[in-house]
Amino acid sequence: xxxxxxxxxxxxxxxxxxxxxxxxxxxxxxxxxxxxxxxxxxxxxxxxxxxxxxxxxxxxxxxxxxxxxxxxxxxxxxxxxxxxxxxxxxxxxxxxxxxxxxxxxxxxxxxxxxxxxxxxxxxxxxxxxxxxxxxxxxxxxxxxxxxxxxxxxxxxxxxxxxxxxxxxxxxxxxxxxxxxxxxxxxxxxxxxx
Amino acid sequence: xxxxxxxxxxxxxxxxxxxxxxxxxxxxxxxxxxxxxxxxxxxxxxxxxxxxxxxxxxxxxxxxxxxxxxxxxxxxxxxxxxxxxxxxxxxxxxxxxxxxxxxxxxxxxxxxxxxxxxxxxxxxxxxxxxxxxxxxxxxxxxxxxxxxxxxxxxxxxxxxxxxxxxxxxxxxxxxxxxxxxxxxxxxxxxxxxxxxxxxxxxxxxxxxxxxxxxxxxxxxxxxxxxxxxxxxxxxxxxxx
Numbered sequence: 235x236x237x238x239x240x241x242x243x244x245x246x247x248x249x250x251x252x253x254x255x256x257x258x259x260x261x262x263x264x265x266x267x268x269x270x271x272x273x274x275x276x277x278x279x280x281x282x283x284x285x286x287x288x289x290x291x292x293x294x295x296x297x298x299x300x301x302x303x304x305x306x307x308x309x310x311x312x313x314x315x316x317x318x319x320x321x322x323x324x325x326x327x328x329x330x331x332x333x334x335x336x337x338x339x340x341x342x343x344x345x346x347x348x349x350x351x352x353x354x355x356x357x358x359x360x361x362x363x364x365x366x367x368x369x370x371x372x373x374x375x376x377x378x379x380x381x382x383x384x385x386x387x388x389x390x391x392x393x394x395x396x397x398x399x400x401x402x403x404x405x406x407x408x409x410x411x412x413x414x415x416x417x418x419x420x421x422x423x424x425x426x427x
Numbered sequence: 428x429x430x431x432x433x434x435x436x437x438x439x440x441x442x443x444x445x446x447x448x449x450x451x452x453x454x455x456x457x458x459x460x461x462x463x464x465x466x467x468x469x470x471x472x473x474x475x476x477x478x479x480x481x482x483x484x485x486x487x488x489x490x491x492x493x494x495x496x497x498x499x500x501x502x503x504x505x506x507x508x509x510x511x512x513x514x515x516x517x518x519x520x521x522x523x524x525x526x527x528x529x530x531x532x533x534x535x536x537x538x539x540x541x542x543x544x545x546x547x548x549x550x551x552x553x554x555x556x557x558x559x560x561x562x563x564x565x566x567x568x569x570x571x572x573x574x575x576x577x578x579x580x581x582x583x584x585x586x587x588x589x590x591x592x593x594x595x596x597x598x599x600x601x602x603x604x605x606x607x608x609x610x611x612x613x614x615x616x617x618x619x620x621x622x623x624x625x626x627x628x629x630x631x632x633x634x635x636x637x638x639x640x641x642x643x644x645x646x647x648x649x650x651x652x653x654x655x656x657x658x659x660x661x662x663x664x665x666x667x
Contacts, residue, residue: 250500255493259486264478271479284481288489292498294641307648314647351476354469373473381654394439401441402434405466 240304248295259288262305266312272370273316275359280316287315313375317385320363357407365400372397431456437463441470591629591642598622612653619650 238246238254243261246254266287271280291311298307358366367386371377372393377385379393386393432440432452440463445453453460493499598618626643 247499250498252490252499255499256486256490259489263481263485267481267485268476268479272476281481281485284485285489285492289492289496289498290640290644292493293496294644297638297641297645299645302648302652307645310648310651311644314644351472354472354476355479369473373470374476376474381651398435398438401438401466401470405434405438405462405469408469 241300244295244298244300244304247292248298255292262308263288265305266308269309269312269370269375270316270319272355272358272374273313273367274319275361275363275366279319283316283319284312286319287312290315309375313371313377313385317367320367353408354404357404360407361400361403365396365403368393368396369400369404373401429456432459432462434462434466438466441466591625591639594625595622595642595646615653616650619646619653622646623650 238257240261243254243258247258263284267280267284270283270287271277274280274283287308291308294311298304358370361369368382371382371385372379379390379397382388382393383390429452432449436449437459440449453463490499598621601614601618623643623646626639626646630639630643
């Protein structure tokens with residue numbers, strides 16, 4: 235039995251076909267979840283945002299005209315759902331004072347690779363929400379500063395400055411000695427910029 | 428001794444070229460070069476992060492919601508109805524009479540002869556008559572029962588959707604959509620913006636409406652595509 239094409243799956247799902255809907259879901263769920271998880275910064279919000287993204291996508295599917303690639307179309311929906319989820323969440327303290335338990339010690343990593351993907355994921359969760367959102371949208375998802383500015387309602391310059399702060403913070407987190415390096419920076423890395 | 432470059436400055440140099448002073452410092456400072464290399468590597472690995480599997484049994488949860496909204500067919504039931512099917516769904520006599528009246532009103536007002544809801548609506552009888560005509564029609568139908576009022580509401584919602592669909596089609600055609608993206612991306616972007624504005628206004632009135640949500644999302648995606656077309660043709664695309 236031939237494997238249905240993506241277009242056939244889309245058409246089937248648009249008509250409410252359960253098998254086609256599930257096949258589309260299985261194909262793209264990891265990608266959708268990855269983007270909302272990284273923007274959300276925690277599992278609960280990510281689960282909700284991913285569900286919302288899929289519901290929106292299935293609602294909108296009959297109007298999908300194939301002008302953009304389906305993966306691109308779905309990705310945009312996922313990003314929007316994650317951002318809306320963040321806006322709707324009650325404000326909470328952005329800066330955590332302690333490292334999360336699942337952030338590996340830099341010296342414990344068996345691969346000895348300080349930039350292993352799982353450490354990056356954990357470090358992303360350590361970033362303040364605003365920085366994390368911009369870092370994920372720019373460095374992970376490939377949005378331009380103009381696109382980020384439009385989605386977040388900020389100036390492109392703000393997006394740039396927050397990105398640079400976020401990269402610097404990530405670097406410090408990954409080196410695993412944020413406080414020491416911060417001290418080093420204040421005493422040794424001052425600049426006349 | 429010259430002070431080191433800050434991490435934020437180095438983070439900027441991942442995307443941008445250093446100025447003369449920064450370049451001179453980097454040439455003579457292995458520590459800052461090492462930090463910059465680390466930031467570049469970090470950025471490269473971020474761009475290549477793998478997908479992440481969702482938690483346990485998320486499809487089952489999603490499936491229940493899709494069923495509840497009629498977005499997938501329940502076992503043994505037909506698949507969800509298309510827009511065309513909705514339009515031909517059976518209605519009561521009260522609805523039929525009123526719908527016929529509204530249709531006659533619209534046709535008589537010239538909408539039918541000029542194409543339903545022309546792109547700008549300028550000069551159409553519909554726009555000229557305003558809501559007063561519909562009010563008169565409703566008044567002439569006498570006092571409506573609750574069921575009839577619900578039918579009228581459903582009818583006007585249907586007309587609203589139809590009008591939006593028509594409007595969308597016209598805008599898309601204007602944007603060069605029908606000719607396979609041959610239109611100017613700047614024009615497309617502006618037209619998508621106007622369509623988005625109409626869609627968002629409608630969403631204020633009916634935030635949960637699946638058709639409107641779908642329309643807005645699709646237009647957002649198409650506007651994104653137009654924006655990419657604009658930036659792709661701009662010489663200073665990477666401006667940061």
